[in-house]
Amino acid sequence: MKIPTFADIEAAASRLRPYIAHTPLLRNPVLDRRLGARLLIKAECLQLTGSFKVRGAFNRLLIMSESERKAGVVAWSAGNHGQALAYAGQCLGVAVTVVMPSDAPRAKISGTERWGAKVVLYDRLTESREQIGQDLALQNGLVIVPPFDDPDVIAGQGTAFLEAIRDAQVVGETPTMLLCGTGGGGLIAGCALSAEGSGMDIRMHAVEPVGYDDMGRSLAAGRLVSNNPAAASICDALMTIKPGEIPFEINKRLLGPGYTVSDDEIREAMRVALQDLKLVVEPGGAAALALALSRPELVRGQTAVIMVTGGNLDLPTLASIAAPIPDSFEVKR
Structure with a gap:
């Protein structure tokens, strides 16, 4: 089993520069005040083809x-x-x-x-x-070319967080936490290697839909466990059966515990992304933001990078999400 390294991610960043977009790291003071945190929104939904x-x-x-x-x-x-x-x-x-x-x-x-x-x-x-x-x-x-269980794919995905770390430093921010929607685990594995190689002490957590928390359960068990493929979720991008073997080898060493979010929490995060961040985000892409909004105690006092991983969804789904958010909207406490 070949495990990618930080050097592989740095090489990938150089290799990819002519071919991909440098996506923004967004701030929103309103969300920061509501959550008592500093959120750095890595908008990979604006990446070419709409995802990381x-x-x-x-x-x-x-x-x-x-x-x-x-x-x-x-x-x-x-x-x-x-x-x-x-x-x-x-x-x-x-x-x-x-x-x-x-x-x-x-x-x-x-x-x-x-x-x-x-x-x-x-x-x-x-x-x-x-x-x-x-x-x-x-x-x-x-x-x-597997979607996540491949060292070169993982190295490429890891460039997203390397980019975020460096952009944060430019504006004087030091991330202390990463929340990342997770399916097979390739993105968060690459992110974890980027953080480790950059010498940063960052709490890193996988966020998964209820019913598809194979990474979180695998981390807790210390071995790969599977999901029931018949489980229902609106997060089509995160409905993997079990984590990739290569990502799990990385993640079991570098990640903290995993968390889950419900479909309703995902929908709320998609609405907040649309109204407050002006981002169209697909359900799986909103998982990390959903956790921050629904569990503010986890991010309070943190400078948290929130990976918004994708924005590919059907227009009827977007229309169903775009219901008005009450002016009195309050984050759960």
Whole structure:
């Protein structure tokens, strides 16, 4: 098992510079006063293709040999990794096939196709996306690019937090906490390596939907545990069955306990992001903000980086979220 290093993340940051956006680190004094904290909102929902996933996808393709690129790649994805890989493939001339759940948001399926990828749909309750992807790779000579359980993908994702740390320092802020929505664990693993390599003492916590807290339960158990794939959640991007093996090796050493958020707390965070931060955020992308809003005692007194990881959602979902927030809105205490 190859574990990425801080040097890999620094190299990825240099490699990716021509290909990705430098996303902003946002502040909102109103939220800070409500929570008694200093929130640094890392707006990866404004990243190219609408999520942090483009970092890992590009890094993986850029590291590949020319013969591997010519062969083409296959991936499995709830949507954001697929879109990111499709875009990176279009930019670099690599043919991309993506295995996606048939119930994924239409915006994610059409977005992946729009960037030129071939999409293969599957039933998440009766079929294995990994098996389908592996079969396609074997039949067609494709290179597999996993969404999170890959050292080069993790190194690419880690550049998001490295960017945030350096931007915070420019404005005189020193992060003391990171909250990060977590599916397979690749992003928060990369973030943890960035913090460790930067010599910073930062409390790091995975945030997951109720019913899909495999990372939190795995950390508590000291071993990989799985979710029930039939569990319901609005966070399609975070509905992984179990953590990746490589991310877990990193996370069990560097993370604090995990936390969960409910669908209602996610919806409230999406509304707050829309009204107060002027950000369109998908459900999974709002998990970290949902925890800060619903559990203010966790962030009180902290300078907390909140990873807003994605903004890809269907318009009807956005419309259902965009109900007015009462002027008397108060954060729970």
